[in-house]
Amino acid sequence: MSTTTHQPPAAPKHVNRLGFTMADYKGAESTLCAGCGHDAITAQIIKAFYEYGVEPQRVAKLSGIGCSSKTPAYFLSQSHGFNGVHGRMPSVATGVMLANKSLVSIGVSGDGDTASIGMGQFVHLLRRNVPMIYIIENNGVYGLTKGQFSATADLGSKAKSGVMNDLPAIDVCTIAIELGCNFVARSFAGDPKQMVALLKAALGHRGTALFDVISPCVTFNNHEGSTKSYKYAKDHEELLHEISFVPFFEQITVDYAEGETTDVGLHDGSHIRLRKTDKGYDPTNKGEALDTLRKCQESNEFLTGLIYINEMKPDFLTLLNMADQPLATLPQERVQPKEDDLREIMAELM
């Protein structure tokens, strides 16, 4: 006798082009304050890496110290992560990429970690053009040490304690463009659509992709008088363009009438599609990018979108002319010269 049981058909499992589920890109539960902008960024990183289809095991997550630097624990738990020392993530990331050029590096930093203690390493990372995504979760304030101003706090911004900031802000995007960074974007933690498009674009770029995200600190910098609060950001955001991303593995479709959009091709064959606003902004024009940033700064607006892009510049690893196989995995017979070589060197010294 046989019995037949009827099982309900399994729900279709959503997977990306590599067969990974969204869950494969998640991490541990966040320990940040409820409503923190950083968690919104984490969610978009998960989404972008899933949708783009990055192998989690090929990713290295890097960070320095601060609230932002805790977040790599909250996404991509199948990727190696390294929480380094304050402001020194760029050097660790550089070392990682030198050792294994096949990795996809994502570094998460904060405004204190980047623009104060880490300024030296930050500018040299940009100058070298080390291939990686460098995210600044920018809230203008030191959260973990309870509310001190950072170097990106705007002039005249008021701290929770009532103290006014009387020093000018450092604009990380302006510095990045000046130093030769070839992918400079800025977004807002409250704009997930723009964030995810820019993150995917950053994945398609070869070289340092700088992504500055205004990410309000709900505990120490979200009050009246702060220029990095949700409200202030929403009221003062200056959108350069509407942005969408067409990955290399998808057909480009025409959504808009001719002349309404501009496509920018990326290193990996993907495209960024920019829907023009009335400004007609050209992100491949360095001079215009710097000019626009300056004007927005003067008028206390904050600019979001793809500010500058140049896909023609070689990255640091290319300049070093390194072997195709990652240095870390080269076998002894390839990296140890032969006995005759030593003999030749010794003879030269006799």
Next chain:
Amino acid sequence: MPNQSPQALVAEEEQRLNGGPVINDFSIQVATVNGSGSQSSNTILMRSIFQMGIPVSGKNLFPSNIAGLPTWFTIRANKDGWIARRKEIDFLVAMNPETAREDVMNLDPNRVVVYEETLKLNQYRRDLSFFPVPFAKLATEITPDSRLRKLLANMIYVGVVGELLEIDPAETETALTKQFKGKAKAVALNKTALDIGRKYAKETFDRTLVPYKCQRMNATKGKIIIDGNAAAALGCMFAGVTVATWYPITPSSSLCETLADYMKDYRIEKDGKANFAIVQAEDELAAVGMAIGAGWAGARSMTSTAGPGISLMQEFIGLGYYAEIPTVIFDITRVGPSTGLPTRTQQSDILSLVYASHGDTKHIVLLPASVEECFQMGYDAFDLAERFQTPIFVMSDLDLGMNNWMSDPFNYPKKKFDRGKVLSAEDLKRLGSFRRYADVDGDGISYRTLPGTNHPAAAYFTRGSGHNENAVYSERPDDYKGNMDRLNKKYETARQHIPQPEIQYANGTNIGFLAFGTTHWAIIESLDQLQREYNTRVSYYRLRAVPFTKHLTEFFEKHDRVYLVEQNRDGQMAMLVKLELPVELVGKLRSIRHYSGIPIDARFVTDALVGAEKGEQN
């Protein structure tokens, strides 16, 4: 060690003092102005003697300056093979008007002075042999170019000194050709200067008035001349270093620069691509950060620096210790601080290396004494770093790193690299999972995986000390303490695997020397002096690494007094020894310290020991 009877040695010393010819046993000091190009001349002079089979050593005493300040180069020829610095100068070449008077006044009686005629040095002393040479004038005869004239004057003194010391002209020519390899014009021009010097000395001076002579020997055949930094660079290259990140600092810069030169010759693959990356970082913080990042990702990585750089690296070094990341850090030590005497030697970074960084840290420090050990330990450091998953220090010094040393050629390292406990994707398939910070084998060393390992269980999150065995964030007291105890166990395991000490027990003595690094050369010569002059035998224990091994306690048990000789003011190694010795043995420790910035010499050691022993008797 030379093997001569005390009687023969006494007879020889008498001959020295009686003014008879002194064969192959003298020191030359060349006093010049920094930046005058004397380096090539001095190298040629030193090599000429070396090629005659005579053991030789060269030490450059130079200022922190590119051009203009005084510099002295000392060449010591010694038939018995002693290559430590010798305090006494026998033969002075005075080319620097600024220091000439003082240089002459410092000489012992009956010594020889070759000098620029216009300096009129013979007015200062009556008890020296003076040989005035119109260097500037002779150089004018070769070229009207004033810059070139300065350089050529330096080559003229090589000719003069060669003639007076009876150095074989053919050897000088060989050394010259080697020095200016491939530059025919430079060879020809310098050869002219050399010949002019020789001819002038031959026609003008009675060379029998110079008691010091070079006579062909056979003691340098098959030997090489190399500086410690180049030797260390070779060690790194043959250890398969793939990532070297550094920041320029005296006296370590030449280590990575030489490495870059050698790598270009021997580590470019058939397709023209480099199987290495050498990066000049923006500062020492970045240099060590890159090395640690690369070590974490699985590369054999290194950096090289000096004391001020070590200070800047402190925070990262601690992270490397706690997070257990392999890398190799060379410290070519010098006098502190950053704006101190950067071109003078010292062994004064010991404590700052052993206990580098904040919190509970202690490190493995290798202590090469010779260029051969710079090579060998430069090689071993990479195996140790990967085996123990920790930053390994190699502490050399300016004297070893930047001066030229004679050595046997280096042996090709034939063993297989020890890449340590690294799990591959295949290992993980078999095991199913792994615990990053668990002590599976009972030796304190955990297994690690590298980023990019294609297995879902490979990843872990690296952070300082706030983690449990699974690398999950934890602030639990038992997790923290357990981890710290395992790190301690790992350090204990390391004692057996690091370079072991070299111990020489002398018969019938109750005293011993304890030393490390370049102090070695003064010690071995002092042992000889003590035996010849005082009929005193002394045992000798040479530390080759920190942490210490059980042999050290045994050595103290077998002697009544142990003299730790080191080149720093406070006896830093003595402090470490005191901390580790059983308390009942600490009273046997005596400390001899040399800290003038000049390399230690045997006479200093001998006098200090004899004086101290006299004190013990009273």
